Amino acid sequence: MEDSPDENTALIKNKPAQIRHGRLFLAVFSAVLGNFTFGFALVFPSPVIPQLQKGEDPRLQMDIHQISWFGSVFTLGAAFGGISAMVLNDRVGGKISIMLSGVPSVVGLLVMGAAQNFWMLLWARFLTGIAGGITAGSIPVYVSEISHLLALYALGLVLPWRWLAVAGEIPVVIMIILLCFMPTSPRYHVMKGNRAKAVKSLEWLRGPSSDYLTEFNKIERSINSQGAKWSDLKKPLYYKPILISVFMRFLQQMTGITPILVYLEPIFHMTAISLELKYDAALVGVVRLMSVVIAASLMDKAGRKALLFTSGFLMYIATLSMTMYTHKTPCSHGNLTVTEGLKSTYGGSTGPAFDPITLITLISSMFMCWGPITLLLMSEILPLGARGVASGLCVGVSWITAFILTQLFMHVVEAYGLFAPFLFFCVVSVVNIIFTAKCVPETKGRTLEEIKNYFRTGRTFTILDLNVVR
Numbered sequence: 376m377e378d379s380p381d382e383n384t385a386l387i388k389n390k391p392a393q394i395r396h397g398r399l400f401l402a403v404f405s406a407v408l409g410n411f412t413f414g415f416a417l418v419f420p421s422p423v424i425p426q427l428q429k430g431e432d433p434r435l436q437m438d439i440h441q442i443s444w445f446g447s448v449f450t451l452g453a454a455f456g457g458i459s460a461m462v463l464n465d466r467v468g469g470k471i472s473i474m475l476s477g478v479p480s481v482v483g484l485l486v487m488g489a490a491q492n493f494w495m496l497l498w499a500r501f502l503t504g505i506a507g508g509i510t511a512g513s514i515p516v517y518v519s520e521i522s523h524l525l526a527l528y529a530l531g532l533v534l535p536w537r538w539l540a541v542a543g544e545i546p547v548v549i550m551i552i553l554l555c556f557m558p559t560s561p562r563y564h565v566m567k568g569n570r571a572k573a574v575k576s577l578e579w580l581r582g583p584s585s586d587y588l589t590e591f592n593k594i595e596r597s598i599n600s601q602g603a604k605w606s607d608l609k610k611p612l613y614y615k616p617i618l619i620s621v622f623m624r625f626l627q628q629m630t631g632i633t634p635i636l637v638y639l640e641p642i643f644h645m646t647a648i649s650l651e652l653k654y655d656a657a658l659v660g661v662v663r664l665m666s667v668v669i670a671a672s673l674m675d676k677a678g679r680k681a682l683l684f685t686s687g688f689l690m691y692i693a694t695l696s697m698t699m700y701t702h703k704t705p706c707s708h709g710n711l712t713v714t715e716g717l718k719s720t721y722g723g724s725t726g727p728a729f730d731p732i733t734l735i736t737l738i739s740s741m742f743m744c745w746g747p748i749t750l751l752l753m754s755e756i757l758p759l760g761a762r763g764v765a766s767g768l769c770v771g772v773s774w775i776t777a778f779i780l781t782q783l784f785m786h787v788v789e790a791y792g793l794f795a796p797f798l799f800f801c802v803v804s805v806v807n808i809i810f811t812a813k814c815v816p817e818t819k820g821r822t823l824e825e826i827k828n829y830f831r832t833g834r835t836f837t838i839l840d841l842n843v844v845r
Contacts, residue, residue, distance in 0.1 A: 413453075413511050415543050416483070416503035420446045421639040423536040434492045439789050441493055446637040447781035448497055452479075452504020453511065454774035460512025461767045468563035470554055472513045477551045480506035481544060488540035499540075506547075512770060561591065565598050608761065612831045616756040617765045619814055623749045624769045626807050628776040630690055631800040632744050634784035639740065641785075645793050646701060646736040678819040680811060682748050687808040693739040694801035700735045702794035743800070755818045756826055 424442060427435050437445060456476070463472040483502030490496045530542055558580065564573035573594070577587040607613050635642065757765050787796050816829055 413507035415546075416480075416500075416507050417449060417453075417633070418636045418639065419449075419487075419500070419503070419539070419543075420637050421641075423539065424638070425640055425644070426536045435490065435496070437493060439785050443782050443785045445493075445496055445500060446634070446785070447778050449500045449504035449507070449637075450633065450774045450778040450781055452501040452506075453508035454771055454778070456505035456508020456510075457512040457770035457774060458508075458767055459505070460509045461770075463509065464513060464563075465566075469513045469560050470557060470563075471559075472509060474551055474554050476506045476509035476513070477547050478506075479503065479509075480547045484540045484543045484547075488537045503543075508770070508774070512766075562594055562598065565591075565595050570595075608764075610831075612827060613758055613761050615830045616758065617761060617768070619816075620753045620757055620765055620769055621772050622810065623752065623815070624773040625776055626803065626810060627749055628773050628780065629800075629803040630694070630743065630807065631780060631784075631796060631803075633777040634781045634796070635740060635743055637781055638784060642740070642793070643736060645788070646733065648733040648736050678817055679748055679752055680815060680817045683811045683815060684808065686742075686744070686748065687804060687811060689742040690744070691801060691804035691808065693742040694797050694804055696735050697739045697797040698794050698801050700732075700739075701792065701797060752815065752818060755821075755823075756816065756830070758827065 420442075424437070424445070427437065430436065456479075460472055463475065467475075479502040483499045483506065486495055486502065487499035490499060530539055534542060558576040559572070561573040561576040561580070564570070564576060570591075574588070574591055577591050578585075581587040581590065608617070753766075753769065784796055816826070818826055821829075
């Protein structure tokens, strides 16, 4: 016989709020498909340049100037698309922005697959750059970018370059179809004053049994607390984190990550690596994806600065190794130019005998990246009121820097050899380490109020430390 309830027994048992994850995961998946455009299109030249150079169509064979534009024009489109995303996100919301990115993506990849001359290739790269910039500005998910970068390298193993462009259409079309059935962001509805629609979207995403009304109230308070005046940018609370964020993105690009990924297979060719080049690129993609996942899992345990120091030191060792190897190893093609060397190597059917020392290039290229840590730090240190302006500034600086480096990379290699750009990247890696030590705060375990207090006062102690003193 069960015990009868007494006066201390609750008459109504409150069930814990349950979040329904299925629809939320579907919404995230449909949006993240848009980032396929970014990683896929960014490194598209890596396997395509060798195929074009050994192809029989002279209209698609490129000289060093055309190769530089083919590799770099994507970043101009990304800068334009990233800044456009800021306006679109505010005007039409993130969902519509991501769907709109499908238009230049689909058109660009179709033009790429049907290209009959160099200018069609160039316009296709610029259009896919716009699409990539919009999606990157609307879906800042670093791991998804790296995973799709790996997908491009892997597909390059089995597909000709025209079919590689067609393959890029598939996730974009799936993304557009799925997003048609997804709700608009609750945050966007709140910003536009549509409170009822915001509550409805949250209920759809979280489930009717979740505590979605509490989350709605938090979103509303967060948006109401935003809004900074231009005069506020003179305050340390604003300009210090903005400058740190801009320099982090600038230095991240100055380490050469974009030109290295864009010209990965040609770099392997120029360093006379013994293994087959397309398999090397895929292997680099696998290792880089694993390193990003490991870094993301260790952020809250090891701390942000510790991981920045670790990745900065690994970049220094990698670029120094590449500098020494490319400076001391003679070019296997004598006095051939870069473009002539590509044609001679990729036109042949056999590769060089295996030499373990050539693996220096392969191993070094796996560790030339600051990883997702800078994006996390930016989200933690930037004040909410200036986040839109700061993000736009970071996007512009990052992609313009990437364009300049990617445009100049092949010209510098042609004039001075491959060791010259890697020597420059090595020096930048040292600057990165110094900048991290002197300017970047540790945000592990810090609340937003503690981080704001750090920039407001310039002191290293936190609010928690003040409470202990009192």
